[in-house]
Amino acid sequence: MSGGRLYGGASLHDGMSRIGGAYLSRSAQRGAVLRAALLFGCIPLSSCSGVQSALDPAGPEAANVATLFYVMLVGGSLIWIGVVGVLAYASRLGREPHSERMAGWVILLCGAVGPAVILGALLSYAVWLMPNLRPWTSSGEPGLRQIEVTGEQFWWRARYLDPSGAPLFEAANEIVMPVGERVLFTLKSPDVIHSFWIPSLGGKMDAIPGRINAVTLEASKAGLYRGACAEFCGPSHALMAFTVKAVEPAAFEEWLDERAAVDRPSDAEGLAVFLRHGCGACHTIAGTQANGEIGPNLTAVGARETIAAGTLPNTTEAIARFIRNPEEIKPGVHMPAFDMLPDGDVEMIAAYLKGLK
Amino acid sequence: MIIRLKHLVVAVIAIPFLALLIGWSGLIGVGASSGHWAITDWFLHWVMRNSTRTAALSIEAPPLEDSTMLPPAAGHYEMACAMCHGSPVTPRPELVRHMLPVPPDLGPRIPTWTDEQLFQIVQHGVRFTGMPAWPTQKRPDEVWAMVAFLRQLPGMSADRYYELSGLYRPPMEGEVDDLPLSCESCHSARKVGPGSLVPSLAGQSEEYLLESLKAYANNERPSGIMQMAISLLPNDSFPELAHYYATQTRPQDSAAPVDADLVERGRILAQRGRSEDKIPACLSCHEKPGSNPVYPRISGLSQPYLERQLHLFNEGIRGGTEYSHVMREAANYLEDDDIVAAAAYFAQRQE
Numbered sequence: 001m002s003g004g005r006l007y008g009g010a011s012l013h014d015g016m017s018r019i020g021g022a023y024l025s026r027s028a029q030r031g032a033v034l035r036a037a038l039l040f041g042c043i044p045l046s047s048c049s050g051v052q053s054a055l056d057p058a059g060p061e062a063a064n065v066a067t068l069f070y071v072m073l074v075g076g077s078l079i080w081i082g083v084v085g086v087l088a089y090a091s092r093l094g095r096e097p098h099s100e101r102m103a104g105w106v107i108l109l110c111g112a113v114g115p116a117v118i119l120g121a122l123l124s125y126a127v128w129l130m131p132n133l134r135p136w137t138s139s140g141e142p143g144l145r146q147i148e149v150t151g152e153q154f155w156w157r158a159r160y161l162d163p164s165g166a167p168l169f170e171a172a173n174e175i176v177m178p179v180g181e182r183v184l185f186t187l188k189s190p191d192v193i194h195s196f197w198i199p200s201l202g203g204k205m206d207a208i209p210g211r212i213n214a215v216t217l218e219a220s221k222a223g224l225y226r227g228a229c230a231e232f233c234g235p236s237h238a239l240m241a242f243t244v245k246a247v248e249p250a251a252f253e254e255w256l257d258e259r260a261a262v263d264r265p266s267d268a269e270g271l272a273v274f275l276r277h278g279c280g281a282c283h284t285i286a287g288t289q290a291n292g293e294i295g296p297n298l299t300a301v302g303a304r305e306t307i308a309a310g311t312l313p314n315t316t317e318a319i320a321r322f323i324r325n326p327e328e329i330k331p332g333v334h335m336p337a338f339d340m341l342p343d344g345d346v347e348m349i350a351a352y353l354k355g356l357k
Numbered sequence: 358m359i360i361r362l363k364h365l366v367v368a369v370i371a372i373p374f375l376a377l378l379i380g381w382s383g384l385i386g387v388g389a390s391s392g393h394w395a396i397t398d399w400f401l402h403w404v405m406r407n408s409t410r411t412a413a414l415s416i417e418a419p420p421l422e423d424s425t426m427l428p429p430a431a432g433h434y435e436m437a438c439a440m441c442h443g444s445p446v447t448p449r450p451e452l453v454r455h456m457l458p459v460p461p462d463l464g465p466r467i468p469t470w471t472d473e474q475l476f477q478i479v480q481h482g483v484r485f486t487g488m489p490a491w492p493t494q495k496r497p498d499e500v501w502a503m504v505a506f507l508r509q510l511p512g513m514s515a516d517r518y519y520e521l522s523g524l525y526r527p528p529m530e531g532e533v534d535d536l537p538l539s540c541e542s543c544h545s546a547r548k549v550g551p552g553s554l555v556p557s558l559a560g561q562s563e564e565y566l567l568e569s570l571k572a573y574a575n576n577e578r579p580s581g582i583m584q585m586a587i588s589l590l591p592n593d594s595f596p597e598l599a600h601y602y603a604t605q606t607r608p609q610d611s612a613a614p615v616d617a618d619l620v621e622r623g624r625i626l627a628q629r630g631r632s633e634d635k636i637p638a639c640l641s642c643h644e645k646p647g648s649n650p651v652y653p654r655i656s657g658l659s660q661p662y663l664e665r666q667l668h669l670f671n672e673g674i675r676g677g678t679e680y681s682h683v684m685r686e687a688a689n690y691l692e693d694d695d696i697v698a699a700a701a702y703f704a705q706r707q708e
Contacts, residue, residue, distance in 0.1 A: 190633060272647060275645070275647065275648070276647055276648055276649050277642075277648075277649050278637075278641055278642030278645075278648065278649070278652065278683070280641050281630070281637035281638060281641035281642055281687070282637055292630070292632065292637055292638070292641060293632035294630075294632045294635050294636075294637055334635060334686065335686075336682050336683045336685075336686045337682070338683075340679035340680060
């Protein structure tokens with residue numbers, strides 16, 4: 001996920017059509033193969049930065065994960081170089097057999113003592129680092145900001161709570177959090193096991209039906225990050241992402257007030273069409289009659305970076321496409337297709353939703 | 358002469374050709390007038406009874422005592438079955454006595470079959486006899502209703518048959534009457550009381566009625582009874598029929614006994630739904646001011662009808678208008694007691 005793109009799906013077709021149908025000369029072919037190999041080789045590098053990378057940390061836990069990774073990488077590389085060096089020495093330089101006594105020492109030092117010391121050191125470091133990777137918190141900790149996140153097939157419900165645990169409002173597929181402040185995420189699931197993971201901020205934690213798990217995360221710099229479901233949860237598991245917006249504390253307070261306000265300007269005609277077809281049975285839009293809680297909350301959906309849980313860019317066309325046939329975009333989705341609506345109604349609803357900020 | 362292998366091989370190859378030759382010659386009679394040979398007749402009936410008996414082994418009859426099943430089945434019997442099998446008010450017409458095999462007078466035959474065997478015959482029909490299959494294979498509930506009716510048929514009085522089927526009695530001399538059988542035979546206000554499986558159409562949304570008629574006509578709402586009934590109507594009569602029923606006033610029947618707890622549970626489902634089980638509030642689409650007119654009005658419909666439809670939606674069988682899949686999803690997670698509660702609430706609700 002490099003280049004800061006927050007949505008995952010639906011661009012596959014564009015890439016395919018560009019590759020297909022081109023005739024190339026032999027040398028051009030060889031060049032193309034070379035370029036492809038080079039590109040392919042660079043793929044692992046692409047995960048070193050971007051909105052969803054544990055190696056481009058934006059929080060203390062992720063920074064620790066990154067440090068641990070680099071320490072292990074360097075340690076592993078040194079061991080590898082040592083082993084390959086000994087191998088080269090044995091096969092090329094030291095052709096003469098060692099004495100039995102010497103061989104015994106080599107086995108003892110290189111086969112037992114050396115590895116035990118090196119692995120022991122790396123393990124001790126990792127164990128020492130562990131508390132920093134998952135700081136211990138309980139939901140009773142006073143003054144901690146709380147966001148209750150529920151993994152659903154195949155989207156994320158985010159309920160913002162005040163420090164006492166009372167719900168302020170609900171949002172979906174987008175988490176806004178203040179920079180430099182520890183936030184407690186309580187994780188739930190009504191259906192199957194999901195796993196909540198924001199690689200840029202820290203480690204993952206499962207959302208398990210019938211349990212409430214807690215994880216605290218902190219963003220150390222403002223920015224847009226991407227979170228994902230990290231436990232296979234059904235056909236659209238890979239299409240269950242969310243955006244994380246880390247903003248300055250003042251901006252966060254402002255956003256909270258803005259979202260908590262019930263009185264919102266909106267396009268009355270679009271709202272009427274939305275309500276006419278019963279969309280409000282499953283979706284809530286604050287300040288309107290739409291109060292369903294089955295599907296994602298759509299208050300301010302137009303302000304989100306992506307729609308369909310990180311699957312499509314947030315454009316009127318993409319919203320209309322999703323309304324017409326959600327199954328085509330997200331296999332296994334619960335929302336029925338609305339391609340039977342009278343002409344123009346889907347467009348009106350999509351424009352209305354895009355306008356909700 | 359010694360029969361050698363080559364004689365057998367030649368015979369095996371030649372016999373099918375011989376059979377084809379006889380078939381091609383046209384010497385085999387297919388006329389119904391002369392009847393079967395006695396042995397052919399015995400063999401065909403023997404195979405039919407055996408086949409039905411074996412097929413019925415895997416079928417289990419539900420309880421068939423509920424008399425609400427009888428009127429729709431009786432109406433269908435009059436419309437689709439009586440023309441061959443006769444009824445308590447009309448004997449079999451002369452013509453069917455010249456069919457081969459002759460469709461039997463059911464009176465003496467029904468007691469010779471079990472409920473399951475009757476189901477097998479009515480659901481699947483009988484090959485080579487003219488007995489058709491039920492118009493849809495997705496509605497065993499309708500076929501069981503027919504079995505329940507058939508059980509009552511032997512010895513049924515003419516009055517009872519007129520009452521159940523909704524067939525109009527023959528007009529008096531000089532009187533101009535409606536068709537002997539019409540929509541009103543089953544859907545008239547007199548017949549669709551609180552215990553009826555047949556819905557009242559009076560005051561229903563015109564758009565919903567029209568789209569539902571089209572859905573039956575296009576085989577998009579499985580129902581052997583309604584698909585058969587609709588097939589007898591010219592398609593251009595649909596708008597007029599929909600308009601007729603939409604402009605009737607729905608009778609507000611408050612005579613039905615009400616279980617207050619059940620109604621209260623139903624009210625919560627209707628107004629709030631149960632979002633943790635993915636059950637939306639019924640009233641966010643139905644009877645909401647300004648809502649899509651294709652979403653039907655459901656208040657005041659009879660409880661058995663509402664329950665039956667919710668079960669059909671819940672099981673994914675119910676088709677209907679272009680919007681019916683939305684309701685299938687909405688009803689997907691209903692439990693049996695939710696269905697009873699929601700039906701009880703809407704049956705007593707006055708819009």
